[in-house]
Amino acid sequence: MTMPALRVSGLAKSFVVHAQGGLALPVLRNVSLAVSAGECLALVGPSGAGKSTLLRSLYGNYRADAGSILVRHDKALVELVGAEPRTVLDVRSRTMGFVSQFLRVIPRVPAVDVVAAPAIRLGMAARDARVRAEFLLGVLGIPPKLWPLPPATFSGGEQQRVNIARSLNVDYPVLLLDEPTASLDADNRDRVVGLIQQRREAGAAIVGIFHDAGVRDALATRVYDVAPLGSAPGAAV
Amino acid sequence: MNPILSASGLGKRFGDRVACRDVGFDLWPGEVLGVVGESGSGKTTLLNCLAGRLHPETGTVVYDSAAYGQVDVHDLSEARRRLLSRTEWGFVNQDAREGLRMGVSAGANIGERLMAIGARHYGDIRRTASEWLGRVEIEQDRLDDRPTTYSGGMRQRLQIARNLVSGPRLVFMDEPTGGLDVSVQARILDLLRGLVETLHLSAVLVTHDLGVARLLTHRLMVMQGGRVVEEGLTDQVLDDPQDAYTQMLVASILPV
Amino acid sequence: MSESIADASPASGGPDQAYNYAYLDEQTKRMIRRAILKAVAVPGYQVPFGGREMPLPYGWGTGGIQVTAAIIGREDTLKVIDQGADDTTNAVSIRRFFAKVADVATTTSTEDASIIQTRHRVPETRLREGQIIVFQVPIPEPLRMLEPRETETRTLHALSEYGVMQVSLYESIARHGRIAKTYNYPVLVNGRYIMSPSPIPKFDNPKLDRSPALQLYGAGREKRIYAVPPHTPVKSLDFDDHPFEIERWDECCALCGSRESFLDEVIVDDSGKRMFVCSDTDWCERHQR
Missing domain, CATH: 3.30.60 (Wheat Germ Agglutinin (Isolectin 2); domain 1)
Structure with missing residues (x-):
């Protein structure tokens, strides 16, 4: 692979809190990294160093102050910093998936439909998307009797797995994972790790935060050290 | 590709009071744009200016019509604007009573747009109305009942069906879930989102409920005192608000 | 002519000299004729006119009488019917009124009349070219029961936005299994304006279609005149699968x-x-x- 799937350079992000007189909290400065297909880059660093902020900035959920985020999208590189919302949405719908720790969906929608929705939006037939959704929910150990129920009533671990299934129901070339196994027991953790491994081997470029050292060792091909500002900026190891 | 709706420099005042000032945006096909802000921030005035129901003092609204190409909404003859508004557009009012004919049956409410554009086969009109009743999750045996006998949530769903039956491309929504029970809101949100996706609708949604905005819209414009103070991707505006007012608005949401 | 009316006429054989010919002054008649001409030029369109106080109450045919007064001449023969009958109070008094103020011959024969003023019926005898039928109209606006705002009904007419009229027919079928309206059944005139044919039974609607006679409609209370010129298509509204039918x-x-x-x-x-x-x-x- 000559062209990375994701290339970040000079990325900076700070938060300005107007309620506190415009207090500026710089979190990221001059972050540069690149991830190619088939790689999994683990973000490491102490709590509060800005790992989540970096991940969310890559997804466009946080607005970067400076720098560049290039994503390979439809065989071209697309700049996400300062991009039009519809460009970001297009990249999100077809190229870049994100697994957050929290499931945020319309209440009272059955779990299977929650999982199927992103694929249907991309044009997959509803029935096919649902078959795939049921397969993923099964692999992730969600019992079939829960599939027709809305996930709001599920346990934290079940919700997290529904969330993972939803993100993996589309074969995104770039996957951003924010502690995908955080609230899972050992069995379910291994199932999730297995699925993500499959994606990586199939050529997905992955950036993730994995607190669990075992998960990180199983998935990461490289690590990137996110150092708190004040110390030296991180470097790929 | 052209934006389906393009506003620029919109301004409207009522007497001394500025209702909206220098508002502009492009809405692309398939996009849902949310307009949020507290009461009196100019959201509804903006919506009415966009839909041609109010005449702005400054600025233009250009709509990319399927039938006529790009047209300036406020330069159109009234005849054509009204035709557009019942063929290519929909308008969902907060108060369903304003958007429905309360004195005639649900079937007649849904069928009106079809009859207005020339449908003259009772059986076909009735069948289509019945299908739409099903699509908005109302039991089809309620077809001949008047909306006065419907609950608030059902009325809102009926209003949605009445608007969408003619296959509009652009829908204006003014607090579509306002004033409804939370449990009823959820079903309507789900319904609207499904319809927006399957019918590839573009929409401008006015709401003061940031939760509704998060679930239904792709982009947000935050209005304060008639001005747009911030705009961007919905999740970005809500999770990383830049403007002081937006930060205050987001911080004011009660956690559940 | 009856005794009492003859007694009331100061100059027997001529019109009552206390009034202008045909009761209305010439300016008023001219104004009404202009409204009629406009109404004929735009079939089915309701033309406002400056309605006058008449010597009988609203609801007794003041609109029809003003139209008749504006068009009548000494050579005319007038027939007046009320619900099809020549001998009801309303018909008799209007007939006598014109005999007195316009010095015209009156008749009960449809065939012989040149002007027929009517309330709620069209004669069974087919009208012929040269005849004028004047309808007394209580509510000229066919959309009134569906849309109370006059500004809005005018706009609906102007833009031919007639979905709401069809909605009322739809509703009738949904409730009764058929279009239950039996009188004042709405019609589309010359493919353009929806018109109230006045409260005639729908049985009479087909007689309006391409009638060789001129149809004039006068509404006194609401001060509107509209018309259907001879041989103009008049279609009763319906659905393809629920076609218009008469009793x-x-x-x-x-x-x-x-x-x-x-x-x-x-x-x-x-x-x-x-x-x-x-x-x-x-x-x-x-x-x-």
């Missing part, structure tokens, strides 16, 4: 035996015995001969 009777007229005229049901005794008779008295008499 039919199993019975025939008990007096003349007619099977083709509009029948009134009459209770003839205390035990509820009923009979059906022609509503059009002229037609019925003609057929009894």
Whole structure:
């Protein structure tokens, strides 16, 4: 692979809190990294160093102050910093998936439909998307009797797995994972790790935060050290 | 590709009071744009200016019509604007009573747009109305009942069906879930989102409920005192608000 | 002419000199004629006019009388009917009124009349070219019951936005299984304006279509005049699968035996015995001969 799937350079992000007189909290400065297909880059660093902020900035959920985020999208590189919302949405719908720790969906929608929705939006037939959704929910150990129920009533671990299934129901070339196994027991953790491994081997470029050292060792091909500002900026190891 | 709706420099005042000032945006096909802000921030005035129901003092609204190409909404003859508004557009009012004919049956409410554009086969009109009743999750045996006998949530769903039956491309929504029970809101949100996706609708949604905005819209414009103070991707505006007012608005949401 | 009317005329043989010819002053008649000309030029369109106070109350045909007064001349022969009958109070008084103020011949024969003023019926005898039929109209706006705002109904007419009229027919079928409206049944004139034909039974609607006579409609209270020129298409609104139909009777007229005229049901005794008779008295008499 000559062209990375994701290339970040000079990325900076700070938060300005107007309620506190415009207090500026710089979190990221001059972050540069690149991830190619088939790689999994683990973000490491102490709590509060800005790992989540970096991940969310890559997804466009946080607005970067400076720098560049290039994503390979439809065989071209697309700049996400300062991009039009519809460009970001297009990249999100077809190229870049994100697994957050929290499931945020319309209440009272059955779990299977929650999982199927992103694929249907991309044009997959509803029935096919649902078959795939049921397969993923099964692999992730969600019992079939829960599939027709809305996930709001599920346990934290079940919700997290529904969330993972939803993100993996589309074969995104770039996957951003924010502690995908955080609230899972050992069995379910291994199932999730297995699925993500499959994606990586199939050529997905992955950036993730994995607190669990075992998960990180199983998935990461490289690590990137996110150092708190004040110390030296991180470097790929 | 052209934006389906393009506003620029919109301004409207009522007497001394500025209702909206220098508002502009492009809405692309398939996009849902949310307009949020507290009461009196100019959201509804903006919506009415966009839909041609109010005449702005400054600025233009250009709509990319399927039938006529790009047209300036406020330069159109009234005849054509009204035709557009019942063929290519929909308008969902907060108060369903304003958007429905309360004195005639649900079937007649849904069928009106079809009859207005020339449908003259009772059986076909009735069948289509019945299908739409099903699509908005109302039991089809309620077809001949008047909306006065419907609950608030059902009325809102009926209003949605009445608007969408003619296959509009652009829908204006003014607090579509306002004033409804939370449990009823959820079903309507789900319904609207499904319809927006399957019918590839573009929409401008006015709401003061940031939760509704998060679930239904792709982009947000935050209005304060008639001005747009911030705009961007919905999740970005809500999770990383830049403007002081937006930060205050987001911080004011009660956690559940 | 009856004794009392002859007595009331100061100059017998001529019109009542206390009033201008045909009661209205010439300026008013001219104004009404202009409204009529406009109405004829735009078939089915309601033209406002400066309606005058008439010597009878609203609801008794003030609109029709003003239209008749504006068009009548000494050579005319006038017939006035009310619900098809020449001999009801309203018909008789209007007929006498014009005999007195316009010095015209009156008749009960549809055939012989040059002007027919009517309330709630169209004569069974087919009208011919050169005749004028003047309708008394209580509510000229066909959309009024559906849309109370005058500004809005005018806009609906201007833009031919007639979905709401069809909605009322839809509703009728949904409730009754058929279009239950039996009188004042809305029509589309010349493919353009929806018009109220006044409260005639829908039985009479087909007679309006391409009629060789000129139809003038006058609404006194609401001060509107509209018209259908001769040979103009007048279509009763309907649905493809619920086509417009007129009333039919199993019975025939008990007096003349007619099977083709509009029948009134009459209770003839205390035990509820009923009979059906022609509503059009002229037609019925003609057929009894």
